[in-house]
Amino acid sequence: KQEVTQIPAALSVPEGENLVLNCSFTDSAIYNLQxxxxxxxxxxxxLLLIQSSQREQxxxxxxxxxxxxxxxxxxxxxxxxxxxxxTYLCAAPMTTDSWGKLQFGAGTQVVVTP
Amino acid sequence: xxxxxxxxxxxxRKEGQxxxxxxxxxxxxxxxxxYRQDPGQGLRLIYYSQIVNDFQxxxxxxxxxxxxxxxxxxxxxxxxxQKNPTAFYLCxxxxxxxxxxxYFGPGTRLLVL
Numbered sequence: 760k761q762e763v764t765q766i767p768a769a770l771s772v773p774e775g776e777n778l779v780l781n782c783s784f785t786d787s788a789i790y791n792l793q794x795x796x797x798x799x800x801x802x803x804x805x806l807l808l809i810q811s812s813q814r815e816q817x818x819x820x821x822x823x824x825x826x827x828x829x830x831x832x833x834x835x836x837x838x839x840x841x842x843x844x845x846t847y848l849c850a851a852p853m854t855t856d857s858w859g860k861l862q863f864g865a866g867t868q869v870v871v872t873p
Numbered sequence: 874x875x876x877x878x879x880x881x882x883x884x885x886r887k888e889g890q891x892x893x894x895x896x897x898x899x900x901x902x903x904x905x906x907x908y909r910q911d912p913g914q915g916l917r918l919i920y921y922s923q924i925v926n927d928f929q930x931x932x933x934x935x936x937x938x939x940x941x942x943x944x945x946x947x948x949x950x951x952x953x954x955q956k957n958p959t960a961f962y963l964c965x966x967x968x969x970x971x972x973x974x975x976y977f978g979p980g981t982r983l984l985v986l
Contacts (some may be wrong), residue, residue, distance in 0.1 A: 763915070793974065802877075802963055802977035803916075848915060859904050859923075859967055860931070861975065863915035 761786045761853050765864035773872050778836035780867050782849035787827045789851050794823055794834050797846045797866065806847075807834070839871045876900065877978035879964050884983045886951065886958060894949045894981045896964035902976070903969045905947040909933060910961040910980075919962075922947055923969065951983060959985050 762785045772778060784792070790811045795803040809816045809825040809832065816823050820837040836843055846868045850861040877898045886892045898905065904923050908916040918931030922941040936955025941947055947966075951958045961982050965975040 768913070795977075800961075800980070800982070802879075802979045803965075803975075805974045805976070808974050850916075859906070859969070859973060859975070860918060860921060861916075863908075863917075865913060865915045 761789070761851055761862040763849060763851050763862050763864040765847075765849060765867050767867060768865065769868040769870075771870040771872060772839055774839060774841060776839055776871075778834075778839050778843065778869060778871075780834040780836075780847050780849075780869070782832040782834070782864055784830050784832070784851045784862075786851070786854070787830050789827065791852065792823075792825055792832045793850045793861070794821075794832075795848045795850065797848060799846075803848065839869075841871050841873050844869055844871050877964060877966055877976055879962075879978035879981050881981060882979070884981055885986050886983060887986050889953045891950055891952050892983070894951070894962055894964075894983070896947045896949065896978060897945055898947075898964075898966045898976075898978075899945060900966055900976060901944075902966035903944070904967045904973075905941070906965040906967075906975065907931075907937075907939065907947070907949045908963045908965065910963060916963060919949065958983055 764783045794806045807823040822835045846866040848866040850863045853860040880895045906921045907919040920939040922928035964978040967973040967975045
């Protein structure tokens with residue numbers, strides 16, 4: 760069974776610093792991994808999806824890497840801004856046969872202070 | 874605008890009462906999902922559906938029921954058998970296929986009176 764872990768659970772950085780968020784998964788035979796953002800009391804917004812054939816995916820200030828052999832994905836947010844304050848969740852398919860079922864990590868709550 | 878809507882935003886349940894959470898999507902997605910989120914925890918899958926009139930249990934289906942009579946709609950009923958229903962409930966949808974991005978609604982917060 761796929762298990763997804765995110766450490767740390769919370770992170771506070773001053774504005775302008777780069778953010779590094781970690782995600783670990785137990786079943787390395789995944790075909791993709793997704794990163795989501797959740798604002799307090801809101802639904803999830805998809806940020807990046809990395810296919811198993813990719814090592815990186817970029818969107819603006821966001822860059823996500825995927826290392827299947829070590830069971831890790833990292834989300835980098837460059838030059839953080841107060842608007843980046845949110846909870847970031849990663850999710851991996853529950854099994855290699857899954858077509859849509861995702862296993863979510865508990866998330867990392869980020870606070871960017873002005 | 875295309876998207877997923879959930880209603881109500883807040884819902885209060887009395888002891889022994891069944892309550893129904895609404896989820897509607899106009900993205901023409903075949904797959905729909907219901908998740909439960911508790912404070913400090915990730916999302917846990919309650920039910921999912923790939924096609925009209927068909928749905929499967931997720932990891933925590935006990936005390937919940939769903940229906941899928943229309944492609945656009947996937948309502949979730951929290952029954953009186955669910956002894957700890959206080960949580961944030963999220964509905965999502967996606968196209969069929971491996972690794973498709975899921976799109977989420979704004980959520981419904983259920984509280985017990």
